[in-house]
Amino acid sequence: MGQAGQPRRAKTYDGELGTAVAQAQNGDEAAFAVAYRLVQPGLLGYLHGLVGEDAEDVASDAWLEIARDLGRFKGDGAGFRGWTAAIARHRALDHLRRQRVRPRAGGTEQDVLNLPGPHDTHDQALESLSTEQALELVRGLPRDQAEAVLLRVVVGLDGPAAARILGKRPGAVRTAAHRGLKRLARQLGVGGEADEGVTDGASRTLGKSE
Numbered sequence: 001m002g003q004a005g006q007p008r009r010a011k012t013y014d015g016e017l018g019t020a021v022a023q024a025q026n027g028d029e030a031a032f033a034v035a036y037r038l039v040q041p042g043l044l045g046y047l048h049g050l051v052g053e054d055a056e057d058v059a060s061d062a063w064l065e066i067a068r069d070l071g072r073f074k075g076d077g078a079g080f081r082g083w084t085a086a087i088a089r090h091r092a093l094d095h096l097r098r099q100r101v102r103p104r105a106g107g108t109e110q111d112v113l114n115l116p117g118p119h120d121t122h123d124q125a126l127e128s129l130s131t132e133q134a135l136e137l138v139r140g141l142p143r144d145q146a147e148a149v150l151l152r153v154v155v156g157l158d159g160p161a162a163a164r165i166l167g168k169r170p171g172a173v174r175t176a177a178h179r180g181l182k183r184l185a186r187q188l189g190v191g192g193e194a195d196e197g198v199t200d201g202a203s204r205t206l207g208k209s210e
Contacts (some may be wrong), residue, residue, distance in 0.1 A: 013038050014077030021080050025070055032070075036063065039081060043088050045154040049138045049146060050092040058095050062088040082161040085151060089165060137187050138180070144168075145180030152177045 017038045023031035043062070047055035065087050073083055135154075138146050144166075151162035152173070159170035166173060 014081075017077030017080055019077075021070075021073065021077065025073070032067070035080070039084050042081070042155040043084055045135060046085060046150045047088055047092055048132070048135045049150040049154065050089070051095055052136070052139060054095060054099075058091050059088065061095075062091045065091070078158070078161065081155060082157055082165060085155050085157065086165045089147075134184070137184055140187070141180045141183055144172075144176045145183065148173045148176035149180040149184070153181070 017035060020031040020034040020038070024035055040059070040063075044055055044059050047058050047062075051058050062084070066084055069087075073080060075083065138149055140146075141149065147166055148162060151157045151165060152159070155162075157165070159174050162177075163170040163173045168176075
């Protein structure tokens with residue numbers, strides 16, 4: 001699989017992305033290729049967290065729909081990332097229904113609380129993981145947490161945009177993402193008392209490029 005996306009950098013690309021999308025809507029094929037290059041890494045990481053090794057196939061289906069409906073899109077670069085993520089999510093859910101595969105359930109709510117271990121081990125352990133390994137662990141999270149983590153960290157959407165895609169309130173999405181990242185840290189065998197250290201480290205692991 002390719003890169004899982006770079007959410008912090010993605011935001012700096014939104015101006016370039018918005019320009020490329022506008023040009024692509026006017027028939028510029030090269031501009032569409034630019035938009036694809038900017039969006040695909042995060043989109044593929046998101047899909048990998050939903051459908052695993054079938055991410056490439058689902059992404060291809062999503063891009064066919066994106067290209068077909070491009071003229072209907074209205075918005076800026078950040079909006080385009082949200083729009084493409086919504087299309088990809090629909091294609092992923094269709095795929096899961098066809099395959100009769102349901103995302104694996106995680107543990108209990110208590111599993112995301114009281115993470116043990118020294119805080120200074122968080123970043124080192126999380127940064128040592130490959131992106132694919134982290135995404136596989138995300139697939140084991142409860143569904144709401146997995147999708148919140150993927151949309152916020154991998155695709156790089158803000159709370160309101162992720163909430164619109166999931167049909168939830170921004171606060172609920174933020175909470176689910178935070179709990180998911182804490183559980184991810186626990187599954188890696190690291191943890192500590194500072195929640196921000198846990199979630200920031202897990203975020204960097206999912207958001208870094210290979």
